[in-house]
Amino acid sequence: MFTKLLKRLTTVAAGGLMVLGLAASGAFAKTDLLVYTAIEADELSMFKKAFEKDYPDINIKWVRDSTGIVTSKLMAEKANPKADIVWGLAATSLMMLGNEGYFQGYAPKGLKKLGKLYYDQANNPPQWVGQRAWIASVCFNTVEAGKYNLPLPTSWADLTKPVYKGHVIMPNPNSSGTGFLDVSSWLQLMGEDKGWKYMDGLHTNIARYTHSGSKPCKLAARGEIPIGISFAYRGAKSKNAGAPIEIIAPIEGIGWDLESFAIVKNTKNLKAARALADWSVTKKAMLIYNREYAVVAMPGIAKPVKNFPPGILSKMIKNDFAWAAKNRVRILNKWRDKYDAKSEPKKK
Amino acid sequence: MAPAAALGIVRHKVSSEDWIMRGILGAIALYLLVAIVLPLYALLSKGFQDKDGNFTGLDNFTEFFTTPALSQSVANSLTISSISTVIVVSLAFVYAYALTRSCMAFKSLFKGIALIPILMPSLLPAISLIFMFGKQGFLTFMLFGNEIYGPIGIVMGEVIYIFPHVLMIILISMSMSDGRLYEASQSLGAGPVRTFFTVTLPSIRYGLVSAGFVAFTLIITDFGVPKVVGGQYNVLATDVYKQVIGRQDFEMGAVVSMVLLVPAVIAFAADRIIQRKQVAILTARAVPYAPTPSPRFDAIMTAYCALVGIVIVGILSVAMFASLVKFWPYNLSLTLANYDFSLRDGGGGDSYFNSVKMASWTAVIGTCVIFTGAYLVEKSKGFLAGRAAMQFLVMMPMAVPGLSLGLAYIFFFNHPGNPLNFLYHTLPILVICTITHFYTVSHLTAITALKQIDNEFESVSASLKVPFYKTFWRVTVPICVPAILDISMYLFVNAMTTVSAVVFLYSPDTALASVAVLNMDDAGEQASAAAMGIMIVLTAGGARLLHAVLTRGLARRTQAWRKR
Numbered sequence: 001m002f003t004k005l006l007k008r009l010t011t012v013a014a015g016g017l018m019v020l021g022l023a024a025s026g027a028f029a030k031t032d033l034l035v036y037t038a039i040e041a042d043e044l045s046m047f048k049k050a051f052e053k054d055y056p057d058i059n060i061k062w063v064r065d066s067t068g069i070v071t072s073k074l075m076a077e078k079a080n081p082k083a084d085i086v087w088g089l090a091a092t093s094l095m096m097l098g099n100e101g102y103f104q105g106y107a108p109k110g111l112k113k114l115g116k117l118y119y120d121q122a123n124n125p126p127q128w129v130g131q132r133a134w135i136a137s138v139c140f141n142t143v144e145a146g147k148y149n150l151p152l153p154t155s156w157a158d159l160t161k162p163v164y165k166g167h168v169i170m171p172n173p174n175s176s177g178t179g180f181l182d183v184s185s186w187l188q189l190m191g192e193d194k195g196w197k198y199m200d201g202l203h204t205n206i207a208r209y210t211h212s213g214s215k216p217c218k219l220a221a222r223g224e225i226p227i228g229i230s231f232a233y234r235g236a237k238s239k240n241a242g243a244p245i246e247i248i249a250p251i252e253g254i255g256w257d258l259e260s261f262a263i264v265k266n267t268k269n270l271k272a273a274r275a276l277a278d279w280s281v282t283k284k285a286m287l288i289y290n291r292e293y294a295v296v297a298m299p300g301i302a303k304p305v306k307n308f309p310p311g312i313l314s315k316m317i318k319n320d321f322a323w324a325a326k327n328r329v330r331i332l333n334k335w336r337d338k339y340d341a342k343s344e345p346k347k348k
Numbered sequence: 349m350a351p352a353a354a355l356g357i358v359r360h361k362v363s364s365e366d367w368i369m370r371g372i373l374g375a376i377a378l379y380l381l382v383a384i385v386l387p388l389y390a391l392l393s394k395g396f397q398d399k400d401g402n403f404t405g406l407d408n409f410t411e412f413f414t415t416p417a418l419s420q421s422v423a424n425s426l427t428i429s430s431i432s433t434v435i436v437v438s439l440a441f442v443y444a445y446a447l448t449r450s451c452m453a454f455k456s457l458f459k460g461i462a463l464i465p466i467l468m469p470s471l472l473p474a475i476s477l478i479f480m481f482g483k484q485g486f487l488t489f490m491l492f493g494n495e496i497y498g499p500i501g502i503v504m505g506e507v508i509y510i511f512p513h514v515l516m517i518i519l520i521s522m523s524m525s526d527g528r529l530y531e532a533s534q535s536l537g538a539g540p541v542r543t544f545f546t547v548t549l550p551s552i553r554y555g556l557v558s559a560g561f562v563a564f565t566l567i568i569t570d571f572g573v574p575k576v577v578g579g580q581y582n583v584l585a586t587d588v589y590k591q592v593i594g595r596q597d598f599e600m601g602a603v604v605s606m607v608l609l610v611p612a613v614i615a616f617a618a619d620r621i622i623q624r625k626q627v628a629i630l631t632a633r634a635v636p637y638a639p640t641p642s643p644r645f646d647a648i649m650t651a652y653c654a655l656v657g658i659v660i661v662g663i664l665s666v667a668m669f670a671s672l673v674k675f676w677p678y679n680l681s682l683t684l685a686n687y688d689f690s691l692r693d694g695g696g697g698d699s700y701f702n703s704v705k706m707a708s709w710t711a712v713i714g715t716c717v718i719f720t721g722a723y724l725v726e727k728s729k730g731f732l733a734g735r736a737a738m739q740f741l742v743m744m745p746m747a748v749p750g751l752s753l754g755l756a757y758i759f760f761f762n763h764p765g766n767p768l769n770f771l772y773h774t775l776p777i778l779v780i781c782t783i784t785h786f787y788t789v790s791h792l793t794a795i796t797a798l799k800q801i802d803n804e805f806e807s808v809s810a811s812l813k814v815p816f817y818k819t820f821w822r823v824t825v826p827i828c829v830p831a832i833l834d835i836s837m838y839l840f841v842n843a844m845t846t847v848s849a850v851v852f853l854y855s856p857d858t859a860l861a862s863v864a865v866l867n868m869d870d871a872g873e874q875a876s877a878a879a880m881g882i883m884i885v886l887t888a889g890g891a892r893l894l895h896a897v898l899t900r901g902l903a904r905r906t907q908a909w910r911k912r
Contacts, residue, residue, distance in 0.1 A: 034856075041691065041692055041693040041871065042691040042692070045690055045691065045696075061856050061857070062856060063856050064693065068594075069593065069594065072594070072595060072596040073596060075596060076596035076598075080764070143678070144483070174594070174595075175594055208497065208579055208580050210872070211594075211870050212870055212871050212872065214871060214872055215870070215871060215872035216872075217872075218871075218872030218873070219872060221675075222484060222675075222676055222677065222874070223483060223484045223677060223678070224478075224482055224483045224484060225483065241675060242674075242675055242678065242679055243675065243678065244678060340417060
């Protein structure tokens with residue numbers, strides 16, 4: 001009886017609040033679009049401003065975290081998804097979620113202008129569309145390296161040499177998309193057995209694993225550690241800010257993934273989500289992507305970005321997204337069992 | 349319900365008033381039921397379920413204790429909490445000894461400095477430690493090749509963060525010592541050492557033990573410090589976070605937070621028992637102890653306090669300096685750029701204003717609810733069962749770690765079947781959670797103040813047919829102004845600095861400053877994290893100053909009657 005009464009009272013109260021809210025916003029009903037993203041925080045407001053200028057009736061609300069966190073958050077909400085659109089998340093993650101039936105296909109206006117490699121070829125209309133590639137790199141602090149007499153590493157193999165013991169930091173692949181693309185690229189480059197053996201060797205040199213993919217490079221830039229395995233954008237950004245670092249693209253080849261978007265299946269704001277999708281493949285958006293990233297989905301657009309390692313594009317491995325998506329959970333669990341005791345005591 | 353006998357002796361007119369009081373008391377009890385009992389029940393039951401909500405008995409606990417990566421944290425937590433507790437209680441004891449038993453100068457300055465860490469989120473001293481003792485720290489040589497990331501850093505951070513809490517408890521018990529015992533000891537020919545062991549220590553032993561328990565509980569449930577400087581050293585508090593945020597494994601999160609609940613509840617219960625014993629120490633004939641000057645002793649004590657003071661001020665200064673530096677450690681030119689939060693993780697500048705808003709609401713609403721509740725518990729007549737139940741309810745929040753409370757709120761308020769579901773992801777739920785988290789101490793402050801007021805006021809006004817709410821508003825509230833201000837200040841400062849409970853409850857629209865510090869540190873933006881931490885310290889410090897001014901002004905107007 002009592003709970004019934006409570007229920008009725010709260011329903012009335014909630015109804016009242018909603019009426020008030022509608023009355024207040026009725027005149028200028030802006031659509032709130034809930035966007036889950038893993039794009040670096042320092043770029044988000046720029047994207048929001050640019051998009052909302054073209055679509056003034058839509059208001060983007062970001063939920064930002066590292067790739068791994070956003071992925072597991074989406075997984076946890078599977079029964080009752082909260083996001084309208086996932087935007088700027090690794091294609092591997094989107095494919096994995098797509099296999100669970102998370103998304104609806106949509107071909108944004110202008111999709112044809114994108115390179116075929118850069119959007120979902122398995123489904124028509126595609127479930128996910130790529131925006132730009134982010135590429136692994138190693139940040140090497142020359143000042144700190146000088147203190148310890150560390151030679152400049154040029155390959156992944158170099159990093160397992162005893163001279164670097166305790167001087168390397170990399171992101172935890174369970175939380176960081178950059179960490180995952182490193183692991184995935186090593187396994188693809190060297191094959192599973194040799195890949196895990198390589199990581200065993202690397203593990204003995206690792207000082208600790210970080211939560212986010214940008215932190216290793218930020219730590220290297222500040223001299224907290226001589227070597228941070230991170231990604232090119234973060235390295236270039238830190239170098240531009242005056243950090244004494246070299247950004248290295250190891251000779252064996254480097255992992256990469258696509259920042260991509262996908263529309264959530266039962267979104268209540270389909271029109272707004274599609275508007276963001278359309279906007280995201282325009283030349284205008286591509287030019288913004290290119291400000292900080294050297295590889296974007298529309299061919300012939302990208303200009304070289306300051307302080308990216310030379311020849312980085314030719315070193316990008318032939319990345320098998322489907323394989324990575326299919327094996328993501330298995331790889332991450334194996335990684336956790338083997339190395340996670342050394343992880344930072346924080347979000348995995 | 350209330351015993352009939354108690355009702356029988358009250359006249360009819362008053363009885364209807366009694367019903368109003370009981371109604372309000374019932375409403376507050378209902379609030380506590382919804383804000384702590386039901387969420388805790390939701391938390392406990394979640395620990396025995398699998399992902400789909402099926403009852404699985406002790407399976408989750410078996411998994412916890414058989415996974416070394418998880419169970420190792422129990423030992424780690426106990427270890428660092430014990431070590432930190434011993435260190436912090438010893439340090440605070442000598443500090444309190446200096447403040448109460450010496451004639452050194454600048455006592456109020458040293459007391460003020462010691463309280464600074466209260467104004468910080470626990471993340472901030474840890475961030476400072478990295479700037480001091482990290483690879484680029486200017487004091488790193490003092491670690492003799494050891495790393496700050498790990499147990500060393502955790503212990504250092506916790507000691508600084510917990511110091512003021514422990515100091516205050518010891519100070520109170522020291523200032524209650526009976527001066528006559530010292531005179532007796534002296535006239536019987538005991539030296540200072542003997543006096544120390546036969547008079548000083550026995551008289552404050554309960555205070556020391558109580559301080560130890562409080563310190564232990566605060567340390568084992570704190571997650572700000574280990575989060576920032578823990579390195580590879582896993583503890584329970586960070587594990588809860590790791591399970592919930594990192595892996596979205598809510599069931600295992602519930603299990604770890606229940607494990608965390610055990611030491612907290614034990615420490616809480618032990619502390620309660622000891623407090624009850626403490627009561628009889630001071631008799632009505634006691635004379636406050638007055639220290640006599642002794643140049644050498646006073647100089648040593650001044651030096652000691654100065655040393656501790658320098659560490660605390662140093663921690664704050666380093667954080668402040670780091671937040672103003674362009675690019676630590678390579679470009680030390682000054683800038684305010686780190687205070688531009690719009691480009692950082694953690695919700696940008698909005699998070700700061702959200703925090704101020706949240707803290708203000710917490711202070712205003714919390715003080716009203718808590719003080720009214722305390723008044724009714726203390727002054728209403730009859731209704732013994734209700735008041736006893738209430739007394740039990742108000743003690744509960746103290747025993748529940750913030751992380752467990754926050755997680756419990758997810759389970760309870762985010763349940764689709766809960767009619768209160770609409771509160772989830774809003775500012776009100778953060779306010780409710782914070783009021784509840786800090787309910788007990790506020791309630792006890794109010795009770796202490798109310799106990800000083802003679803119940804005759806109520807009897808007299810009742811016989812003059814003045815309704816109780818008029819007496820409450822015209823007599824009780826003005827008399828209790830200092831306590832009311834204390835409560836609101838306590839709530840405001842804690843709402844500004846707390847991370848543990850709210851870290852699970854904020855939404856994109858209600859990001860908080862303390863959580864922003866955490867997220868910026870996670871992303872490697874340590875300078876901005878320090879900057880946001882400094883914003884919190886300045887705001888909480890400002891509130892404290894305002895509180896001091898208000899207390900002085902209002903005390904003059906409302907407390908003049910206390911002076912003869």
